[in-house]
Amino acid sequence: MTTEEAAPYDLESAVAVVGMSGRFPGAPDLDTYWANLRDGVCSLSAFTEKELLADGADPADLSNPAYVPAHGYLADADRFEAELFGFNRTEAAALDPQHRVLLESAWAALEDAGYAPLNGPSRTGVYVGGSPTEHSLAAATDPALAASIGALQVRILTDREFLAPWISYRLGLDGPSMTVQTACSTSLTAVHLAVQALLLGECDAALAGGVSIAGVRKQGYVHYQGGIFSPDGRCRPFDEKAAGTVPGSGVGVLVLRRLEDALADGDPVRAVIRGTAVTNDGAGKVGFTAPGVDQQTAAITEAWAAAGLEPSAAQYLEAHGTGTELGDRIELEAASAAFGPGGDIALGSVKSNIGHADAAAGAAALIKTILMLEHGTLAPTVDVTSPVTALQGSPLRLVTQTAEWPSRPGLPRLAGVTSVGIGGTNVHVVVQEAPERGAGASAAEPTVLPLSARTDPQLALVAARLAARLREADAPSLADIAHTLRTGRVGMPVRAYVVAAGAREASDKLTALAEGHRDTARDPLGEAWLRGEEVTWPALDAGVRRVRLPAYPFAGESHGALTLRGPAARTTPDSPSPAPENELEARVAELVIEALDLDGRAGLERTYFEAGGDSLTAVHLAGRLRDELGIDVPIQLFLEPITLKDMTTRIVETKEHGEADGALDALLSEFEAES
Template sequence: MNDVPEGVPGGVPDGAIAVVGMSGRFPGAPDLAAYWANLQGGVCSLTDFDAPAGEVGTKGLLADADRFEAGLFGFHGAEAAALDPQHRLLLETAWAALEDAGYDPLRAPARTGVYVGGSPTEHALAAATDRELAARIGATQVRILTDREFLAPWISYRLGLDGPSINVQTACSTSLTAVHLAAQALLLGECDTALAGGVCVDSVRPRGYVHVDGGIYSPDGRCRPFDEKAAGTVPGNGVGVVVLRRLEDALADGDPVRAVVRGSAVTNDGATKVGFTAPGVDRQTAAIVEAWEAAGLDPARAQYLEAHGTGTELGDRIELAAAGAAFAGASHVRLGSVKSNIGHLDAAAGVAAFIKTVLMLEHSTLAPTVNVESPHPDLELSPFRLVTEAGAAWPRPADGTGRLAGVTSVGIGGTNVHVVLEEAPPRPAPAPAEGPFVLPLSARTEEQLHSLTGWLAKTLGASDAPPLAAVAHTLRTGRTALPVRTYVVASGPGEAAEKLAAGVRDPHPLGEVWLAGGEVAWPEAPEGTRRVGLPTYPFAGERLGALTLEGHVQHVQEPAAPEADLEAAVAAALREALGLDASDEALDRTYFEAGGDSLTAVHLVSRMGDDFGIDVPIDLFLEQLTLAELAARIVELRAGDDELDALLDEFEAEAES
């Protein structure tokens, strides 16, 4: 490892943070393999579509943004439909990022923190004014399921993560600020593992934007960072999460280190700029300088800068001036901006740039900035050279030290972030281990299991397939055991790939216990075995749609049901709150078996009083009653209230006589 300060044990740089896992979904890319293929190929993933007159019909659209595998995370139907698409996507991406790090998402390391942020959404705005939704599931529940301040807590709660759970909001620099804060928390010992990232899904439907002369949006639907014709940015949607650990811990625990955060810093422009929304030069420069100082490295050693690069004329000029001052001693620093490929992802923009840079370090390849025709003239007087060619090699420095890059993100309001990234340190290959090995796989459905086995077969059939001992160790300890299962037994990656593809399963005692759904006492992994990155869970949730600001129905209070229909009306209210179908079988489960929780119970108690005039004790929901029995008991409470009212009326009549 290069630049190791004297006295640091184990040859690990002081303050180094390992990137051990990543997951993301971006325009044109349902996973990071597709993301990298698009980036290195110079693909512009912006989508053009028909838009109303006066709008530009272009956006970085995110496919399947309204799908969610609610059952995997314990949400019942009504909750899942109300849950904001940003929450849904961030939950699934956090799950996949932990799997990529080789950790079971439901058994993550102790003291795992969450640092994430999101953008404003149409769904949340519509939910806040939807009286019918509030009447069905409760106003408090609506807020908890849609407000972006609960993005981090939902991840912590559903995955059982007990470290700090912090929502981050710094506008366009949100997700890179989240990375910085997570790294600082690790260095301070506030947590031992951290998830960091962000999400932006302002709407799940194609929506154009209005171009205004002098505004931030492009007139023609293309983003051209650092081009002399740069005239604006294009909005986009996406989500990304990275898993961070202290480098010394990651190396000791056999984590798959993808890159290293050497330093980071955050500043704000304060009042030193022309307006609140305008960027400033001096404090952008300070963020870069302070980050490289924190890394203990000279900025002149940088080989690449992933810039904020919005493609606005003013923003690009200011960023070039700021970065030029910070990297004044460097020469031929390559420059790029992922916004040209996928648009400006707002709260997820920084993590999209961060993940792009990690992928470039891993593949020793520079991805091009697209849509550029003539680089900006200011580049000629700067240390930067814009990367525009596809497939450009990223050579290691002549002195043999590691590749180094900077990533910058700038937020409206003036919060500037810079992160210094270094390629992963070389690690000796573990000694070969003798097989055979049992490879366990599981999913929630047969279709998902088929997808997973196919993806793993492709991975193990590749020329750079990981050692099978590492694969077995990762599958055994780094995946949640789900109900639909299979396994294969093999001694090498090629053999495993063939058996997975053909569906061959040689009987094995441990494998059969696994297949039967039992807890398996797997043998200890061979000494030196490390976790490896493998295909992550193939989410297959249904389309849940999203609320819109157009056409959602205002709630109209319905008259109370006639007495004869009261039990049916109460049962219907229970179904509605729990998102159940109208079948009789749906009422055969208990309240908690049907997905109920304490908050929904509080809402139902209130609703029973408001809609039916029945005072229901909340303890009734804790009893082991089917929903049909629960509805009947609630109606009985109404009858009891009526009898008491009749007695009181009788006493009052006697008192008056």
């Protein structure tokens, strides 16, 4: 199909992006990310020697003349609201920062789509990937950690292969759950797989994206002549002075649904994915890490063919754009061949802003492109002063200044996004601006807006941010906001509500609520909401729909991260040390408290499951009781509805009476063999 014949939307083969979330260098949320992109901000950090030393850098590294003190640094990557996701402090500290940040981003993306994270669309799949991390490597080589929580638990909490399953488990998503790994093209490959799964009917919604947090410390890198890293801490894609990329961290998650379903269900469509394709260079390149021309070209042409369009329909290409001489040259050659002569296609790369986010790079690029489509604005590639001569005579022109993205009569804005992975996996996605959305439903009478959070300060933030959203020119209707708050948010312990008949009144009352003043208006359902009851809200206008509202303000504490220069590992005895009889119960209680991360002996008044116990913790605790105290615990003891205090007494009695449980011993041996 030619450009002139292109249908704006094909419901049968199009996929809607209905929600997005991301955290990138210099940007804790997508509003800030867009402002930085639009304004041409380079968010790469240059660290002082004092900052690096304070974060544990080796002075010998800093004295190396080739050491570059720069990074696409992600602030607060060590913070995590563990309680929200059901992790105790011990588990949260062991959990890889990538897992923590990705879990919160998945939550926020579902909220952005107007869905309650713990009650998402049925058959929601998860397709995500991540990068190798310092935390994971340190955990795998720390015998003290394995002795503390068990080797299998260490692997489950740190290995990137469990990125997708943790999201599915903690958010209750029962579609396919796959951790994807194609190196630098991981997150865009994840998007491709999610799109294919939706079109094949394997799921009805999908989370797709990736995360890369190699470490949470401020650190630089060593530049090697001929390597991929920049000598000056800046990335200049498609510039004559381009000399390499800069490593960066980030996370990006998109919520996808079939376009037909999204429109029918009133989802907030942010963009439309028209086609995707994946290829591999095979042996057709000069080396394993080098990119190849032919299969990059094939990925582009196949994706546009899947979209039912000619590549010449594109107005913009968000390139992989690493800023390396070889990579940029090959990518320009491949793109020029795909898009053909005579075109006028804008070109850019987000790596100039945030560095190379590895497994999250494709998600960062796709989210940037969607934000540009939404705002009708082309964001510049920064730090470029002399575009490469190879652009002369090609269909591509590098965007170096913020500019309007021109619309075309009868045709939507269209763009392509490319991602290339070491090893040869090339991905291209065709993305199109969202269909126009009509006016929202109107509220004919005073409406209850229910709010909740885990803590009072967070509730104040929820209210303040919603008040600010209501004051914006493009604020959704009050009925749509009420619908989204009632059906698209998780009810938490700290609650409030306001009753308003218009946006101005609602904003004023929300501002007052944020300042500690509760609404004086009373509503029976609102009062039930305050008491923590399950409320059946009355139906609103028939045209009501989900809208994008400010996401939940995570406020977790720092759980740190393991480093390869961490404290020396603790040692454990090779054989159980006999405990005096009058100390045995105290020692057992200590192990129970530590395994379940209880707040002292007061926590022993709860049952095992009330205290957050699960099967893995039971196996771990039983193993420590056996290895450290020589007690074989009957496995059924953990299932009995007794307090932990009584369970502790029973464990001591087991030691005294010499009971054993062969089934548990076999289970422990099986877990130990696997780990």
